[in-house]
Amino acid sequence: MTDTKKTAQLSLNGETYELPIFSPTTGPDVLDIRKLYGQAGVFTYDPGFTSTASCDSTITYIDGGKGELLHRGYPIDQLASKSHHLEVCYLLLYGELPTAAQLEDFETRVTRHTMVHEQMHNFFRGFRRDAHPMATLVGVVGAMSAFYHDSTDINDPWQREVAAIRLIAKLPTIAAMAYKYSIGQPFVYPRNDLDYAANFLHMCFSVPAEEYHVDPILARAMDRIFILHADHEQNASTSTVRLASSSGANPFACIAAGIACLWGPAHGGANQACLEMLKEIGSVDRIPEFIERAKDKNDPFRLMGFGHRVYKNTDPRAKVLKQSADEVLELLGVEDNPLLQVAKELERTALNDEYFIEKKLFPNVDFYSGIILEAMGFPTSMFTPIFALSRTVGWISQWKEMIADPQNKIGRPRQLYLGETARDYIDIESR
Numbered sequence: 001m002t003d004t005k006k007t008a009q010l011s012l013n014g015e016t017y018e019l020p021i022f023s024p025t026t027g028p029d030v031l032d033i034r035k036l037y038g039q040a041g042v043f044t045y046d047p048g049f050t051s052t053a054s055c056d057s058t059i060t061y062i063d064g065g066k067g068e069l070l071h072r073g074y075p076i077d078q079l080a081s082k083s084h085h086l087e088v089c090y091l092l093l094y095g096e097l098p099t100a101a102q103l104e105d106f107e108t109r110v111t112r113h114t115m116v117h118e119q120m121h122n123f124f125r126g127f128r129r130d131a132h133p134m135a136t137l138v139g140v141v142g143a144m145s146a147f148y149h150d151s152t153d154i155n156d157p158w159q160r161e162v163a164a165i166r167l168i169a170k171l172p173t174i175a176a177m178a179y180k181y182s183i184g185q186p187f188v189y190p191r192n193d194l195d196y197a198a199n200f201l202h203m204c205f206s207v208p209a210e211e212y213h214v215d216p217i218l219a220r221a222m223d224r225i226f227i228l229h230a231d232h233e234q235n236a237s238t239s240t241v242r243l244a245s246s247s248g249a250n251p252f253a254c255i256a257a258g259i260a261c262l263w264g265p266a267h268g269g270a271n272q273a274c275l276e277m278l279k280e281i282g283s284v285d286r287i288p289e290f291i292e293r294a295k296d297k298n299d300p301f302r303l304m305g306f307g308h309r310v311y312k313n314t315d316p317r318a319k320v321l322k323q324s325a326d327e328v329l330e331l332l333g334v335e336d337n338p339l340l341q342v343a344k345e346l347e348r349t350a351l352n353d354e355y356f357i358e359k360k361l362f363p364n365v366d367f368y369s370g371i372i373l374e375a376m377g378f379p380t381s382m383f384t385p386i387f388a389l390s391r392t393v394g395w396i397s398q399w400k401e402m403i404a405d406p407q408n409k410i411g412r413p414r415q416l417y418l419g420e421t422a423r424d425y426i427d428i429e430s431r
């Protein structure tokens with residue numbers, strides 16, 4: 001950040017305080033309030049962090065007004081059409097697009113870490129078969145710190161690098177194992193001759209009883225979904241990973257915390273909730289009923305896959321996913337998929353409704369992704385695990401950036417206390 005030498009003045013209780021202003025390479029200026037409590041004895045108040053920059057970062061930039069998303073400066077639509085997930089992983093982790101040699105080395109390192117410790121197979125057997133795969137994912141990823149002790153020392157750059165590669169490499173394997181376990185099929189080992197997306201489809205959909213050939217079109221669509229979910233600035237789950245990491249916790253525990261946060265329906269769980277909503281709507285003639293429910297303050301129903309804390313324009317990822325949904329469903333011969341028709345009509349109706357226009361509610365990344373994933377053969381319970389495995393590179397890139405930041409300190413917010421002032425204990429006889 002650049003110190004602009006400009007300051008903002010705060011007048012409080014007859015005093016004036018100078019707050020330094022820092023400018024980013026692009027986006028809003030920030031007020032530096034780090035000394036405010038020490039100087040003025042007041043906190044700032046921002047539940048939900050609607051106006052708070054929690055850190056500085058060079059990884060991802062979002063312009064909510066324009067609907068722009070950049071990863072290390074590269075627009076998401078260009079990465080989605082020209083790159084592939086492991087190349088985007090390299091970009092997020094190291095800051096630049098790799099040379100051919102760098103990419104080959106990186107892909108080889110990831111490929112050779114895709115298997116999990118064989119003892120983890122037993123770990124899975126402790127779960128009920130009907131456990132939600134996200135519950136399994138949180139548990140197994142957290143347990144990685146019990147299997148990979150040699151990459152838990154966050155002060156060792158080499159161990160940080162190994163932990164990053166292990167997480168990127170093993171999350172698809174663990175997510176596929178969670179799926180197989182939930183449907184009572186045997187685990188399928190990763191194959192080193194398949195690329196990242198094809199390997200995931202192989203681990204999810206192949207069975208020992210017959211040959212399984214990965215459809216390259218589906219592998220490309222899968223890879224594009226991974227890219228579109230890879231990172232997204234300081235969203236709730238990334239902020240969870242950063243806060244957990246600020247105490248010095250090991251990377252596997254921190255990523256497990258991020259997975260737990262992502263599961264919520266207001267965040268990554270929205271892709272599952274959105275498809276379930278589209279199924280509940282069922283047909284275009286029921287859309288007005290649900291639009292009215294979404295606008296009714298007395299009804300907790302919200303249009304899942306719509307709205308965003310940052311985007312006040314269409315989420316650029318939703319645009320790519322909408323196009324990808326058309327392509328994948330046509331290739332699968334289900335272009336007249338009723339859910340896609342409901343989704344498109346729901347989007348058209350909402351975007352022309354005064355409530356959604358006034359509140360700047362647009363489709364987000366979760367609105368079309370579920371339609372594609374269901375058409376590819378995934379149950380709704382696997383939608384958020386796929387989001388989690390895609391986002392792992394974003395979480396771990398932000399984790400690496402934070403650990404390496406000399407300003408890094410434990411995150412410890414304060415509060416506006418509205419409880420009782422000090423009072424004496426009352427014996428039970430007197431209550």
Ligand code: SDX
Nearest residue numbers: 232235266267268270294302303304305306307308309359
């Ligand atoms: C993700 O942060 C990220 O970057 C997240 C993410 C990522 O890649 O990491 O992009 C992924 O989480 C996408 C969001 C997925 N969630 C959903 O689709 C769930 C539905 N959306 C909403 O719950 C909501 O829009 C949020 C949670 C996404 C954003 O909530 P905010 O920013 O806190 O906004 P808000 O709840 O204050 O809503 C503002 C107004 C409210 O009305 P008023 O109180 O002002 O009268 O808009 C209304 C809300 O009631 N509103 C909606 C709505 N979303 C907001 N009304 C109906 N349907 C909706 N979907």
